[in-house]
Amino acid sequence: MTRVLVAPDKFKGSLTAAEVADALADGLLAGDPSWVIDRVPVADGGDGTVAAAVAAGWSPVTVATTGPTGRPVTSSYAVRGSTAVVELASAVGLVLLPDGVADPLGASTFGLGTVVRHALEGGAREITVGLGGSASTDGGAGLLQALGVRVLDADGNEVARGGAARRRAARVDLTGLHPAARAAHFRLACDVDNPLLGPTGATAVYASQKGAAAEELVVLEDAMTRWAQVVRAATGRDDSRVAGAGAAGGAAFGAISVLGADTRPGIDTVLGLVDFPGRLAGADLVITGEGSLDEQSLHGKAPIGVATEARRAGIPVLAVCGRNLLSDIQLHSAGISAAYALADLEPDLHRSIRDAAELLRRIGCTIAASTAELAPLSTRGES
Numbered sequence: 001m002t003r004v005l006v007a008p009d010k011f012k013g014s015l016t017a018a019e020v021a022d023a024l025a026d027g028l029l030a031g032d033p034s035w036v037i038d039r040v041p042v043a044d045g046g047d048g049t050v051a052a053a054v055a056a057g058w059s060p061v062t063v064a065t066t067g068p069t070g071r072p073v074t075s076s077y078a079v080r081g082s083t084a085v086v087e088l089a090s091a092v093g094l095v096l097l098p099d100g101v102a103d104p105l106g107a108s109t110f111g112l113g114t115v116v117r118h119a120l121e122g123g124a125r126e127i128t129v130g131l132g133g134s135a136s137t138d139g140g141a142g143l144l145q146a147l148g149v150r151v152l153d154a155d156g157n158e159v160a161r162g163g164a165a166r167r168r169a170a171r172v173d174l175t176g177l178h179p180a181a182r183a184a185h186f187r188l189a190c191d192v193d194n195p196l197l198g199p200t201g202a203t204a205v206y207a208s209q210k211g212a213a214a215e216e217l218v219v220l221e222d223a224m225t226r227w228a229q230v231v232r233a234a235t236g237r238d239d240s241r242v243a244g245a246g247a248a249g250g251a252a253f254g255a256i257s258v259l260g261a262d263t264r265p266g267i268d269t270v271l272g273l274v275d276f277p278g279r280l281a282g283a284d285l286v287i288t289g290e291g292s293l294d295e296q297s298l299h300g301k302a303p304i305g306v307a308t309e310a311r312r313a314g315i316p317v318l319a320v321c322g323r324n325l326l327s328d329i330q331l332h333s334a335g336i337s338a339a340y341a342l343a344d345l346e347p348d349l350h351r352s353i354r355d356a357a358e359l360l361r362r363i364g365c366t367i368a369a370s371t372a373e374l375a376p377l378s379t380r381g382e383s
Contacts, residue, residue, distance in 0.1 A: 004028060005283040005315075007040040007276070009302035010048050011291040011322055014356040017041030017048055018055055023357040024287060024320060027364020035368060040279050042288075044302045045189030045266020046132025047089035049273075053078035056274035058085065061122065065114040067096040068107040068135035070161070075115050084124035085273060088248055089133035091115050092142075094210065097135055102211025105164035105219060107136035109251050113146025120147075120180035128269060129255065130189045131248040137207045137220050138163040139196065139227040140254020148176035149258065151230075163249070164216075166223035172234035174258065186261035189269040191300040194246035196224055196239070196253040202246035210249070224250055231257050267305030276309055286310040287367070289320035293339055298330065307335035320363055322352060340367065 006028075008020040015023070021039040028035055040056065043049045054060045058078035067073040073096055078085040089095065091111040097103065116127060136142070141151055142161050150173040151159040151166075159165050195201050203212075203221040212220060227250075228240040235257050239245050244263045245253040255261035271277070280286070288306040290297065297304055307317045319331070319339040331339055342359040346352040352359065 001034060001036060002032070002284050003036045003038070003282055005038050005040060005279055005286045007042050007286060007288050007306045008320065009042055009044060009288075009290040011356055014291065014322070014353045017043060017052060019357065020289065020320070020360060023360035024364045027361035028368045030361065031365035031368025038279060038283070040274055040276065042267070042274065042276070042302045042306060043130070043270050044132070044300060044305070045130045045191060045269055047087060047093065047095070049130035049189065049266075049270055050076060050078045050085055050087045050090060052270050053080075053085045053273050058273070061119070063115055063118045065091050066111040067098070068092040068111065069098060069103050070108070070110070071098055073111065075111070077115055077119055079119065079122065079124060082124055083126040083128070084119035084122075085128045085130070086112070086115050086119060087130040088112050088251065089130070092135055093133040094135045095133065102135070103162075104137065104207055104210050104212035104216050106162035107210070108138050108142035108161035109134070109136055109140055109249070110142030110146045110161050112251070113143040116143065116181075117147055117178060120178060120184060125180070125184045126187070127184055128187045128189060128273065129261075130266065130269070131252060132266070134248035134251060135210055136163060136251075137203055137210060137212070137224070137249035139166060139202070139224050139231075139250035140252065141166060141227060143251055144177075144254050144258055147178045147181045149174055150176055163220050164223050166227040167219070169226055169230045172230045174234055177258070181259060184259075186255055186259045187269065188244070188247065188252050188255055188261050188263045189266040190244045190247045190252055190263040191266045192247050193243040195241045195243065196228055196245045196250045197221070197241070202250040202253075205246070206249065228253070265300055265305075267300060267302050270302070271305060271309060276306070277313075280310060280313045280315060283315050286315050286317045287320060288317060291322040292325065293319060293321040293323070294325040297326070298334060303336070304334050311335035318367060320360060322356070
């Protein structure tokens with residue numbers, strides 16, 4: 001009996017991680033009905049993190065919040081006991097910009113704070129926040145404002161939401177910070193090491209991806225510099241140069257400085273949430289994947305994290321993907337024996353995206369029918 005752990009990330013723009021796992025499992029069983037399949041959808045800490053937790057048995061909680069521009073949206077988080085998993089992208093992500101129109105100066109993380117507050121008031125005291133896909137560069141100010149922190153101008157008036165408004169910040173008042181936030185432990189799933197400020201900071205590297213023009217980059221960098229100064233005055237600590245503080249438009253900075261958050265690589269966080277090491281026990285083969293296997297995959301993306309864990313356990317790994325831009329040497333160095341790409345079956349990108357589920361079923365059937373692919377089992381235990 002062959003036991004297979006199917007642990008893919010989403011195929012962006014095509015299938016969710018759970019849909020990828022289902023289609024692949026259908027194909028595997030069509031190829032060999034005797035195989036036992038365990039499906040563990042994963043994510044890299046960005047969008048899909050909550051879905052991965054829910055698929056692993058966490059309870060979903062729906063909450064009304066506000067998107068990056070303040071419009072009402074519905075988000076969700078996952079909870080298990082006193083631990084909650086919150087996803088920035090599902091509250092204030094780029095995907096929630098109305099009509100896709102960017103608002104680089106005004107977008108805020110306030111809606112993320114609303115979700116976090118809901119989790120805290122529901123009893124959560126361990127909060128994991130998946131960072132990724134942020135639409136704003138506000139240094140986490142909105143997140144903190146939703147949790148009771150006041151950001152005041154020189155006249156003692158509340159400063160508006162959004163990154164650019166940080167230029168008017170004169171003082172941060174922490175006295176109203178939600179008591180539960182003071183008692184909770186926050187962990188950020190974060191894969192970047194950018195600081196808040198400077199040429200490798202949140203504004204310089206990422207704000208243009210959120211629609212900021214050249215003159216707006218100057219405004220945002222000035223605003224983040226001012227924000228770092230007033231936060232330092234309020235907390236007595238300067239985290240503006242901390243590696244990773246620039247993640248998600250500096251949302252990590254606010255969480256680190258005021259909430260005492262720590263950071264951990266995204267895929268490592270998710271694998272812990274879904275008890276991936278425990279699910280590996282007894283597996284003969286692991287199949288992972290994502291939409292595109294490329295150079296970016298080698299830097300903290302889900303398939304490489306899955307392959308690393310599986311290799312430690314001495315279990316061979318195959319990958320599925322929409323397209324594969326990695327060489328055999330790169331794949332093998334990452335712990336992946338072989339990769340199966342939808343593009344090899346359907347070169348037309350539009351049809352490949354449209355028919356991804358069926359193509360994955362065909363790949364699953366091929367894998368199951370090819371016992372040669374299980375040859376790496378004989379090398380189990382090698383490092």
